[in-house]
Amino acid sequence: MDSMNWRSRAEPVGVPAVDDSAAIERNPELGNVPDAVRQFIVFFRAKFREGNTQEIHTLYENTFNKLSKKYYPDSEWPPAEVIAPLVENDEPFLLLYKELYFRHVHGTPLVSLAHRLDAWQNYGDLFDFFLTGGMRQFDLPPSWLWDLTDEFIYQFEAWCQYRSKPKNKTEEEIQYLEENDYIWNVNGVLGYLHNLVHHSNIISWLLNGNAPAGSSDPRDNNFDVSSLPVYRYIGYFSIIGLLRLHCLLQDYRLALLVLQPLDFDITTPLYTHVSACNVSLFYYMGFAYMMLRRYDDAIRVFSSTLMHIGRIKQYHTRSYQFEQINKRNDQMVALLSICFAFSPQHTEESKFGILREKYSDKLNRMLGGDESVFEELFTYASPKFVSPAPPDYQLQLIASAESSASIGPDPAKLQLAIFMREVKQQALLPHIRSYLRLYRSINVPKLASFMDVDDATCRANLLSLKHKSWELVGNAFEPPVAGTFQSRSGVHFHINSDNVVQIQDSEVEIKYGHYFIEQMEHLDAVVATQRLKLLASASKKAVHE
């Protein structure tokens, strides 16, 4: 079921009062926990046991966030040990509770080494619970499964940033880190994601045309665990998690390669079930394309995703994912403008509304060769790269605990440097392109004198324009890594043995289709907003009467 349907129905759940005085007696600390929070936990657990995913979804997505804002804006939720008597020490529920607890702490400045360590162990316990079949009798809404997989990688990312900097660490802590390399170890993180993909049997489900290959009856010998949504989703989201992880680790080819089995070829692939997943998938995929110099594919991925976000935005304003989606949206606009600067034949698409508003000036400066704009946008819009190997902790011990700089290799700097190398290599191309567009034929020495370079340099530039615009191009329905070489130079020319450049009339094909789609989507959004307003005022009226 589509997560958005739940969302539109997300009325506040009436959390009934419960009598938990016996539990408070056993654990006096519980007495300090606000009533509303205790009632929420008891009710949440009951719904979890019932397997009522719609109610779990609302409690998870709305109530938990509301209570967090109200009672724990800058403090922790009660630890699992404190609330355990409330839920009869329900182990599976406590695993999930702790996941929420640590995720909440990671969103505050309170997060400590102990939290990070415990969160890692809890993820281990939770994933082991999945991997040993423990989750077979339970169900969770897909949005939660997505969030917890995504959060797992986020916490790994945060861990790598944390350990690379000596700031705010005591000597004991640094020593502890050095001796305990297993915590958030990259092989461990990869291992869990791969095991979840493997155990969930999701690949076979995808290869079988989005259906379990085996039986959906747990009593059968050939029971297929992918027939259970909770396993299907966690396996699927782990594939997308691997995409993100490989991007953070700067391996863009492997990032695209892990997406091989995904269901890009059907109308409603599984990733569309959770908006945050949809957005994350295409942000990282587009980024990987851009880094591999596949601008055409990056543009295709970014522009369709940006249109999609424009369409769904109004349904998400209350969601946990809203902020994240907005941020990714802005980053993708920046990346899209970089790709347009590299691949200017998309003149029509560059009239894209969002770009028109925010980036037309920056795009022009990039086309004019302003390197600082490339650098600024890349730094803003790229993922937070991490070093998979532990840093040299001995160096951290000598460094000042005040210094916030990281010690040792800085992957973000290196990625930026390689990206800028590409920018420099392509810097002259817009210039040549614009000269070529002025002529139908011109000889190389004349062109060279216009461009104020010698003949050999001019010839090299022409060859380079051909080479740099020869890129792999794939499509939306094939595995992402696949593609064929095509020319995207934006100006069609060739040279003959008399050194004459013949340029074909490079009339830009005017495309109206995307313009109309954009307008239709705009209309849809307006209609949907009005409808929501009408509904809201109608229900208010109904309450008054």
Next chain:
Amino acid sequence: MGPPFEVDSSEDMLVEEQVANMLLHQRYNPAIIPRLEEYVDHQLQKEKYDYDANMGLLKLYQFHPEKSNSKKIVQIMAKAMLALPAQDFLSGLYLVPQQSLSQEPMATLVELVSLLETCMFELFWQRLAGIDSLRKTIVGFDDAVRRFILDVVARTYSSIRLDLLGQLLNASTEDTTSAVLKFGWAVEGDVATIPPNTENTAKPSNDRGEQLGFAVIASSRSIM
């Protein structure tokens, strides 16, 4: 460590399969590093190329910097350069440790690739001496570079003077002639004519108008 690879050419298939299998099951296991390193030597000597295995090795170095071997890294990157116009060098470069980039011959190799990417071919040949000992370990090095240059030239020129082509390829007119004949180019006097391809001929005008696939519309209309 496993047994050394067979060098007999009839066994090549087997070696490739062995490595592919090893990567399938233990891609992240540092114990496979020595075998992947041997496999790099095998590729250099036998004029073979296995991008996936080499990237796997770079990845293991990234995870285990203490096992990193800068000689192997530069060999892998040199092989990746020879795979141009594929972007193997670029995608490998993202994984090369920062300190290796400033070491020789890696630093020169990176420069040389920039020259190839910006098509400064004459300069490329002039500076090639900087990595001479590396180049000598790679069978078929010059031929692979020339293949790439001819590929770019074929997309840029419809016909080209042989003396100019010789400069770009760093080869005598005789060698140039015999090289291009092998690729099916025609030579008449001092001019080589390149068989027409989509890039070095006029494009057929596109009178089909705008094509908007059903899938594009469908995906945009499936709002919920």
